[in-house]
Amino acid sequence: GAMSVDSITxxxxxxxxxxxxxQLSLPAEAQSKKEKARDKKLSLNPIYRQVPRLVDxxxxxxxxxxxxxxxxxxxxxxxxxxxQLREEFDRGIDVVLDEEHSIHDVAALxxxxxxxxxxxxxxxxxxxxxxxxxxxxxxxxxSTLQLLIYLLPPCNCDTLHRLxxxxxxxxxxxxxxxxxxxxxxxxxxxxxxxxxxxxxxNLLHKQKSxxxxxxxxxxxxxxxxxxxxxxxxxMIENYxxxxxx
Numbered sequence: 533g534a535m536s537v538d539s540i541t542x543x544x545x546x547x548x549x550x551x552x553x554x555q556l557s558l559p560a561e562a563q564s565k566k567e568k569a570r571d572k573k574l575s576l577n578p579i580y581r582q583v584p585r586l587v588d589x590x591x592x593x594x595x596x597x598x599x600x601x602x603x604x605x606x607x608x609x610x611x612x613x614x615x616q617l618r619e620e621f622d623r624g625i626d627v628v629l630d631e632e633h634s635i636h637d638v639a640a641l642x643x644x645x646x647x648x649x650x651x652x653x654x655x656x657x658x659x660x661x662x663x664x665x666x667x668x669x670x671x672x673x674x675s676t677l678q679l680l681i682y683l684l685p686p687c688n689c690d691t692l693h694r695l696x697x698x699x700x701x702x703x704x705x706x707x708x709x710x711x712x713x714x715x716x717x718x719x720x721x722x723x724x725x726x727x728x729x730x731x732x733x734n735l736l737h738k739q740k741s742x743x744x745x746x747x748x749x750x751x752x753x754x755x756x757x758x759x760x761x762x763x764x765x766x767m768i769e770n771y772x773x774x775x776x777x
Contacts, residue, residue, distance in 0.1 A: 696771035
């Protein structure tokens with residue numbers, strides 16, 4: 533997708549061609565999207581967000597249909613339907629999630645995808661630094677979390693941004709509200725703490741835990757689990773500041 537140039541001086545007379553040479557090629561998306569991207573003025577930072585299609589599709593579907601669903605992520609789903617959806621995404625089929633798909637199936641698919649990643653989204657090597665941010669002064673915690681996010685691979689960083697943006701939106705719909713006609717709108721009851729409790733262990737862990745481990749050092753694990761939840765809750769509540777350069 534990029535041009536090759538033998539010498540940078542070839543490009544001196546044409547700055548936009550220099551940018552073109554530096555531009556990352558877009559993934560093979562629909563041709564029309566590519567053309568639209570080319571029509572825009574070349575950006576100084578022409579980076580395509582690297583978010584797995586499954587994550588983006590699930591977040592979009594839940595933002596559209598699930599924000600008022602009480603106990604979203606807590607209510608059971610159909611294992612068979614979730615497995616079927618997962619297999620369709622795995623085969624590279626262009627899966628379109630619509631109103632026919634159960635909110636709870638899509639929510640379960642998103643959780644499963646994050647849980648089953650070979651390396652967690654916040655990566656094993658950064659596990660201890662992320663947990664240790666809690667030992668810092670409160671005003672230093674956010675700036676340190678931000679620096680740790682910068683150390684993530686680009687794909688992890690983009691995916692984390694999309695996920696936190698979504699979880700923050702879910703948390704904003706947790707409380708009951710009243711619409712302009714005085715009708716009560718039921719909140720989903722999923723506060724940032726509830727969401728961090730569910731997603732924390734999927735995003736941040738050292739290794740997959742076995743039942744044996746749980747029984748051996750349960751008090752230490754409980755303490756660690758509380759720390760994981762606290763870190764992820766802080767990230768959900770402050771995601772905009774964390775991704776503001």
